[in-house]
Every structure is written in structure tokens, then in C-alpha cells.
Amino acid sequence: MQITPLCPRAASEALEKLRQLRPLVHCLTNDVVQEITANVLLAAGASPAMVVAEEEAPYFAGIAGALLVNVGTPVPERLRSMQLSAQAAREHHVPWVLDPVAAGVIPWRDSEIRKLIALYPTVIRGNASEILALQGAGKGGKGVDSTDSSASAVNAAVELSRSTGSVVCVTGETDYATDGERILSVSGGNVMTTLVVGTGCSLSALTAAFCAAEKDPVTAAISACALAKRAAFIAGKHAKGPGSFHDEYLDALYAIEPQDFLGESL
Numbered sequence: 001m002q003i004t005p006l007c008p009r010a011a012s013e014a015l016e017k018l019r020q021l022r023p024l025v026h027c028l029t030n031d032v033v034q035e036i037t038a039n040v041l042l043a044a045g046a047s048p049a050m051v052v053a054e055e056e057a058p059y060f061a062g063i064a065g066a067l068l069v070n071v072g073t074p075v076p077e078r079l080r081s082m083q084l085s086a087q088a089a090r091e092h093h094v095p096w097v098l099d100p101v102a103a104g105v106i107p108w109r110d111s112e113i114r115k116l117i118a119l120y121p122t123v124i125r126g127n128a129s130e131i132l133a134l135q136g137a138g139k140g141g142k143g144v145d146s147t148d149s150s151a152s153a154v155n156a157a158v159e160l161s162r163s164t165g166s167v168v169c170v171t172g173e174t175d176y177a178t179d180g181e182r183i184l185s186v187s188g189g190n191v192m193t194t195l196v197v198g199t200g201c202s203l204s205a206l207t208a209a210f211c212a213a214e215k216d217p218v219t220a221a222i223s224a225c226a227l228a229k230r231a232a233f234i235a236g237k238h239a240k241g242p243g244s245f246h247d248e249y250l251d252a253l254y255a256i257e258p259q260d261f262l263g264e265s266l
């Protein structure tokens with residue numbers, strides 16, 4: 001299947017919509033990345049809220065602009081809240097994004113991820129090893145880190161999208177998003193992104209934010225990737241190492257304007 005670089009105008013328009021809407025993004029995420037997730041959403045122009053108890057999370061999922069479910073540090077109680085929230089999101093036509101952290105590494109986690117996939121996420125966003133594992137290929141990653149290239153997982157992403165009905169976004173040196181019919185891509189960024197914890201997890205939250213603002217989930221997912229790649233590229237020009245990269249990345253997410261995408265190849 002042909003891979004098409006994201007059109008700059010589409011990225012620009014998606015960011016414009018995000019900035020106008022400033023969507024409320026309900027995040028059920030892991031214990032490691034709560035703060036970077038909230039900060040990435042705020043810097044990019046969305047409103048994060050981490051509402052976790054099963055007594056209130058499903059209600060909140062129904063009134064949010066989008067929901068993020070990330071299984072990085074799963075415990076039974078939180079997984080129940082995630083399932084109920086995903087169901088509520090679906091019933092209220094709220095888009096939701098699944099981040100299948102470390103899929104392919106631990107059988108129990110894999111079975112929990114399968115239960116969530118059965119609730120029809122709008123987008124599944126993972127690294128290459130996670131997407132390969134969900135499609136029954138590859139050997140799994142090194143814990144939460146990928147040991148595969150994103151290019152090697154494109155076909156698995158297409159197949160996974162066709163079998164689940166979800167848009168699948170696989171990230172790495174190049175990022176791809178597919179609905180099983182189209183594949184859109186963005187390249188660039190900076191490899192130092194992989195040395196700051198939660199850049200992938202917070203990208204999944206950003207994908208949820210774009211899904212709230214942009215109707216087409218393939219365009220939404222790849223536009224989130226385009227914003228993250230551009231911010232990483234700018235951060236890489238100023239950073240001395242992962243510590244300053246983290247700060248520069250947030251600053252760049254805040255500073256990038258929709259028109260900055262125009263005239264650039266993505």
C-alpha cells in the first residue's frame with residue numbers, strides 16, 4: 001500500500017481546530033507519566049483532567065472531548081475504571097485512544113489490552129514492538145521500549161486496523177497512521193525524544209486531543225505526530241541533554257502556530 005506524507009495544510013488546519021476548541025481530555029494513564037501528559041496537553045492547547053475512580057471516571061468520559069486509556073502501570077481497579085470509561089465514551093460518541101504500553105511482554109497485560117481493544121478504540125497508538133505484538137508478530141519490546149523500527153511495523157498496523165476497526169498509529173523514526181485503506185506518515189523530530197519518559201504516552205494524549213477537534217481520526221492521529229515531531233526538532237536544536245530537551249519540547253509545543261506547518265514537507 002502507498003504511504004502518503006501528511007499534507008502540511010491538513011496538519012495546519014487540525015492544529016487550528018485544536019487551538020480553537022481547547023478540548024477537555026480525560027486521561028486514565030500510568031503512574032510514571034501523569035505530569036508530562038498534563039503538561040504536553042496544556043502546552044499544545046488542550047485541557048487535561050485525570051479522573052480515575054470507577055465511581056466518577058465513566059461519567060466524566062461521557063462529558064469529555066476525548067478519552068485516553070494507557071495501560072503502562074495496570075492494576076485491576078484501574079483497569080475496571082478504564083473499561084467502564086471506554087464503554088461510556090463509546091456510548092456518548094466521545095473519541096478514545098488506547099496506548100497499549102508493553103504489549104507482547106506479559107501475557108496477563110496482553111489479555112487486558114485485548115479486552116480494551118474489543119471496546120473499539122478510535123485510535124490505537126503504540127511503538128513498533130507493541131503494534132507488531134498486537135498483530136501476533138515480533139518478539140515484544142524491551143519492557144516499555146521498542147526494539148523494532150516503525151517502518152517494519154507498517155504492515156502490521158494496516159492489518160491491525162482492518163481486524164479491529166480502529167485507526168492504528170505506530171511511532172518511531174517515522175510515524176504512521178492508517179485506517180487500513182490509507183497510510184499517512186510524518187518524519188523528522190529528534191531521537192532524543194526516546195530519552196525522555198512519557199513522550200510516547202503524552203503523544204497518545206495529544207492524539208486524543210486532536211481526535212476531539214478533527215473528525216477524521218487518521219488525520220487527527222498523524223497531525224498529533226506532526227506537532228510532536230516539529231516540537232522535538234526545535235527542542236533538539238537548543239537542548240544540551242534529556243533534561244533541557246524536556247523543557248524545550250514543552251516550550252516548542254506551546255510556541256508552534258498552525259501556519260508554521262505551511263510550506264514544509266512532513
Ligand SMILES: Nc1ncnc2c1ncn2[C@@H]1O[C@H](COP(=O)(O)OP(=O)(O)OP(=O)(O)O)[C@@H](O)[C@H]1O
Nearest residue numbers: 127144171172173189190191193198199200201228
Ligand atoms: N528514532 C527516532 N527518531 C526520532 N524520533 C523518534 C524516534 N523514535 C521515536 N521517536 C519519537 O518519539 C516519540 C515517542 O515515540 P515512541 O515510539 O518512542 O513511543 P513509546 O515507546 O510509546 O514512548 P514511551 O512509552 O516512552 O512514552 C514520538 O514522537 C516518535 O516520533
Ligand SMILES: Cc1ncsc1CCO
Nearest residue numbers: 030032072073101144198
Ligand atoms: C517506564 C514506564 N514503566 C511503565 S509505564 C512507563 C512509562 C513509559 O511508557
Ligand SMILES: [Mg+2]
Nearest residue numbers: 101127200201
Ligand atoms: Mg509507549
